[in-house]
Amino acid sequence: MSEEEKNMGSKPPVSKNEELTVTIEDLTYQGMGVAKIDHYPLFIENALPTEKVKVHVLKTSKNYGFAKVVERLTTSEERVEVTENHYLQTGIAPLQHLNYEAQLEFKRNQISELLKKVHLENIKVAPTIGMNEPYHYRNKAQVPVRLVNGKIETGFFKKNSHVFVPLEDFLIQDKRIDEVIKEVRDILREFNIEAYDERKHSGVIRHIMVRRGYYTHEVMVVLVTRSKRLPMQKQIVEAIQKKCPDVCSIIQNVNQASTNVILGKQNKLLAGRKQIKDQLNGITFNISPQSFYQVNPVQTERLYQAVAEGTNLTGKETVIDAYCGIGTISLTLATKAAKVYGVEIVPEAVVDAKLNAAANGIENTQFETGTAEEWMQKWEEQGIKPDVLVVDPPRKGLAESLIESAVKMNPDKIVYVSCNPATLVRDLQLFLGKGYTIEQPIQPVDQFPQTTHVESVALLQRTDS
Ligand SMILES: C[S@@+](CC[C@H](N)C(=O)[O-])C[C@H]1O[C@@H](n2cnc3c(N)ncnc32)[C@H](O)[C@@H]1O
Incomplete structure (x- = not known):
């Protein structure tokens, strides 16, 4: 039993309104500093690992508490002095106080730590691809x-x-x-x-x-x-x-x-x-108000290049782009594939995807409106055999039913674009148990500088391919 587990249920070692001096040991996935008092975690905004801070306890519960910094006694080498606290307070830029190099490492490390937790430390994570100007990027x-x-x-x-x-x-x-x-x-x-x-x-x-x-x-x-x-x-x-x-x-x-x-x-x-x-990447897209469109255009081009490298298409392949949005990945890959099928749940986005294919003179795509889960099953029943499957789901990741259909379709490669490392690692484990392997490092791409969001691309390959 860990020390945290032993402490569970006992009275917190600190109480509300208490003031104490602590040293920050860690940073949560939400960007909060973590100090431990007798193994009891206190979460503290605007506090970085190694910093010694005087804090005021705001709230305690059985297993953890929250505190705010009253005075910073030592300063981390990774700190950026923030004159304007609004961006931290509103959650617009919860990592604004951490220098950019350290932000990129924080993101890479998040994926590595999650892999370690499920004994997949053999899967490597490449350094996060960052931006030269990591501000004012949102479109x-x-x-x-x-x-x-x-x-x-x-x-x-x-x-x-x-x-x-x-x-x-x-x-x-x-x-x-x-x-x-x-x-x-x-x-x-x-x-x-x-x-x-x-x-x-x-x-x-x-x-x-x-x-x-x-x-x-x-x-x-x-x-x-x-x-x-x-x-x-x-x-x-x-x-x-x-x-x-x-x-x-x-x-x-x-x-x-x-x-x-x-x-x-x-x-x-x-x-x-x-x-x-x-x-x-040179392809024109029409974007409606309701349609999903990646918010960081500079990094999206890099993200899609990482996807294209993962697929390594020769022009002969059939590709499925599940969760295709307005067809951005589909059309990026269509020029290098024989046929691309896309599916997307938002009808307006599918209208955009079809328009986008026509506007770019791309004729080898087929877009369907509906859930990726239902269409993967339909395509599987219709006997469509993709060589490459690209999935780019929302934060909740893939449904098990979709993973089952994917495995039945037996693509040589599955490129998983993820905006949530927790569900990525969960889903990768399922594919690894069903005849797929990961040989190349997972590639994080920083789509959201100054925030805690982590985007990455993983390539699964069929073990017998
Ligand atoms: C992370 S976005 C990716 C979109 C696109 N690949 C891109 O890069 O712009 C996920 C997309 O999945 C769609 N979506 C959410 N749930 C879905 C589902 N169950 N089936 C199909 N599409 C879904 C969303 O509307 C959104 O367009």
Whole structure:
């Protein structure tokens, strides 16, 4: 039994409001410092391994507690001095205080540690591919709009609270997106448009969403409203077009539900086009408001290059791209394959994927709307035999049923693109038990600098191939 397990159930060795001096031993996957008092973990924001800190205990439970730094007594060599605490407090940039080299290592290490836990330390993890400029990279922003001191503001909420922090520089968003948000906010102020009030479920504007093409510079503005009607619609649209000539799509999205989900189902095109365009590795993509599109274009090109290297296509292969979004991976691979099948659950994204294939003159793709689980089974029953399967699931990873269909289809290679190392390692174990092996290091690619998110690519190969 470990010391932690022995302590479980006994009274915590610290109590709320106590002040004590501790040394940080570790960093959690959420970027919090960990200090141990008699093996009892205290989680502390803005504290890095090796640092000695005086802390105030905020909360204790049976097995762990939370504390905040009162004074930092020693400073880690890996610390970046942060003058603006908002990005840590709102969770926009929970690793902002850790230097970038150390962030990249933190991400690589997360995957290695998870592999070690399940005795797969023989699988290597390559150094994380990082960015030269790890700020202002996001091509999409979804910013809440609230009334603060009688004024409409855009910003973010402090973590786990209803405290709203107005912001103008969002640190990790494309700078032009920040400017457009400010312009739109000012226009909403000018026309006295009401901000959403979540307690009363009243008001008009809930969020401003902005997307910008990295290569095309085309901008989409989505005004997410609680009400079906957008007062002063014509004037607002004209003002946005006048102030921001790069905006080529203005959409109203209606979300009447009391929910944290940002977008509702209904889009009304107010001006311009329903989609904006962007490019990745020389291929043009149309992007609708609801469609998933990787948020870091510079790193996405590197991510997709890692996928393409893993597949090592010769032009003869049949490929399945499960969880294909708007077909970005499918179309990247289609020029090097005989046929690519894609499946995606969001209908708008499938419309985009088909449009994208046509717009790029790519004729060897077939996109289906539905769940990857159901379509993998259908394709398996239809006798489709992929040489390569690419999976790029959401954080929850793969369903066991999909893994079963995949194994029955017996592809030579499975390229697993993951945004969650925990589910990646869980799923890899299942494939390893079913005739697949991993010979090449897993490749992390830093899609989300300053945050704790970890993206990586793993290549599974059939043992008898
Ligand atoms: C991480 S994204 C990857 C998209 C695409 N490969 C890319 O790089 O842009 C995952 C995608 O899976 C879709 N999705 C989620 N659950 C799904 C399911 N059960 N079946 C098919 N697609 C699903 C999401 O809508 C999203 O587009």
